Amino acid sequence: MKWRNACWEGDHKHLPVEVELDGRAVRPWVTWFIDCAKNAITGAAVTPHQPSRDAVLAALRIALSRDEPIGPYGPIGGLPELVRVDRGKEFLCATVTRALGALAVPVQDLPARRPELKGTVENLNHCVTAMFLVAQPGYLHAPTATTAPRPRRGDLDGLLPFAEFTARLLDWVRWWNTEHRPKPLGGRTPLQAWQDDPTPIEDVPPALLRSFTLEDAGGDKLLSTKGVYWRGRYYVGPWMHGMDGTRVRVRFVPHHDHEIEVFDAATGAHLGPAHLADAATAAQRAALRRAKDAQRRTMVRALASADRQRRRLGRYGAITGPGRPELLAALTAAEVEEQLAVATGLGSNLAKRALPDLIPPREAPASWARPVRRSHPSAPDGDAVPPAPGTPPTPDRSAAADGPDEEAEREGGRQ
Missing domain, CATH: 3.30.420.10 (Ribonuclease H-like superfamily/Ribonuclease H)
Incomplete structure (x- = not known):
């Protein structure tokens, strides 16, 4: 050729x-x-x-x-x-x-x-x-020029x-x-x-070059006053003024989420680029990257520590004759429970896992039916507090003290 x-x-x-x-x-x-x-x-x-x-x-x-x-x-x-x-x-x-x-x-x-x-x-x-x-x-x-180690x-x-x-x-x-x-x-x-x-x-x-060298997002989008909604975010452009309600298609360069290309869904004509609305600044992205790097280092250290402990728990002693080797890791029951709690996420530091901004339940509306407060036999004035939920009911001692005849008479009188 x-x-x-x-x-x-x-x-x-x-x-x-x-x-x-x-x-x-x-x-x-x-x-x-x-x-x-x-x-x-x-x-x-x-x-x-x-x-x-x-x-x-x-x-x-x-x-x-x-x-x-x-x-x-x-x-x-x-x-x-x-x-x-x-x-x-x-x-x-x-x-x-x-x-x-x-x-x-x-x-x-x-x-x-x-x-x-x-x-x-x-x-x-x-x-x-x-x-x-x-x-x-x-x-x-x-x-x-020298045999010194490289930087x-x-x-x-x-x-x-x-x-x-x-x-x-x-x-x-x-x-x-x-x-x-x-x-x-x-x-x-x-x-x-x-x-x-x-x-x-x-x-x-x-x-054609702009269309065929971009990836299609699939499906039609609707232009609104906020822009084009794609992947949970809005994209805006100055050319969108006065085009509310227009059906468009989105094409994009892979991994370039900061900018997309918008085409008319009916004619396929290129309308213009659109940029991410309310995009993060360079300082914010740098701060997020530093936070992610710190999180990665913490997880790497935790993984290395877990690997060392795992190897230590799997060490066996040397033997000089036939038999089963003995595990060398000596732990108390309390140490095992503590390490299991930390490994499963149920550590003793539960205060940090609590929700400090938990909203307490509101008062029930007045239209709801409320439970009836019944008086206790030992408090005839009706001011006694009802028993706590789950407490077995107190037997009626007065009925137990009466004889069977007296109880029958009471039943007959009720009829």
């Missing part, structure tokens, strides 16, 4: 370099597509963690689009005839297959652990390390911020497309080889 857009190859690359992001050292990933015939990078996306569907869709959307002629990819792009990927679950997910299938682009699933079948993108993965990453601060495989992994001294590293990486992509001259191209750059190729380019309309 010697013509442009005949075949693309896509892959993830875990970059061997550390950068700083929010006070932590992270190893970024890059997801990119490259044209096999002209060796031109058509699109790339960088994430500070292992990429998922959103990274693949972002790189694919940039690769298909040609709206940025002066960007790092130039006029390179369009609709490919074939896309080759390995068995990565992100590349073969239903969203990517649906996006490419809607554009009539077949996806070739290559067998696992066969990098030679997609040698163009594998060569790109090697070149980015040899040509770019080795000269960046935080490169993990850099040689040292502890995770130190932030000398590391590039994530934004600056991404800018440098995109500058290298621009250099690769516009200045690098691979031998197979006969001394031309990938951009020159791309522009010299007379093969027609099939561009994707922006409306």
Whole structure:
């Protein structure tokens, strides 16, 4: 395949370099597509963690689009005839297959652990390390001049911020497309080889590109004065003014819950983006992340302590002859009960588990029927308190003291 857009190859690359992001050292990933015939990078996306569907869709959307002629990819792009990927679950997910299938682009699933079948993108993965990453601060495989131990992994001294590293990486992509001259191209750059190729380019309309590279939320939504209700939250946009009652459909980038794209349910026309209403600030998100980190550390310590106690309870003594070994854990009955209460959540500190704001029951309405207060025989004035619930009734001693004849006379008199 010697013509442009005949075949693309896509892959993830875990970059061997550390950068700083929010006070932590992270190893970024890059997801990119490259044209096999002209060796031109058509699109790339960088994430500070292992990429998922959103990274693949972002790189694919940039690769298909040609709206940025002066960007790092130039006029390179369009609709490919074939896309080759390995068995990565992100590349073969239903969203990517649906996006490419809607554009009539077949996806070739290559067998696992066969990098030679997609040698163009594998060569790109090697070149980015040899040509770019080795000269960046935080490169993990850099040689040292002394035999002293390397700094502890995770130190932030000398590391590039994530934004600056991404800018440098995109500058290298621009250099690769516009200045690098691979031998197979006969001394031309990938951009020159791309522009010299007379093969027609099939561009994707922006409306289709926006629709088919997003995931559909399913079902119609109704615009209200509060915005669009999706996943238990409202999303608003300035274009919604005066459109109350319009039925719309929601499309979104996976894992990007801060923004959605809204389309008309009847015509499919793109109405505009909508952002999360009353979104949390960066300080609030940082505070929540610190609280979650503290909770994780507490649970890790509790798990380690439980594992140590479990191993201690399962230790047996050594024996020198045939017989059953003896358990070495010596515990009193009180210690066992206390530890069982803590392990099952029924510890002695029940005051902390109580509800301090428990609302007492209100007085019963006057229309309800109330129990009749009966007087006790020992209190003829009728002011005696009735017996507590569950107390057996007191036998009538006066009836027991009378004889059977007297009792019969009383019964006859009643009749």
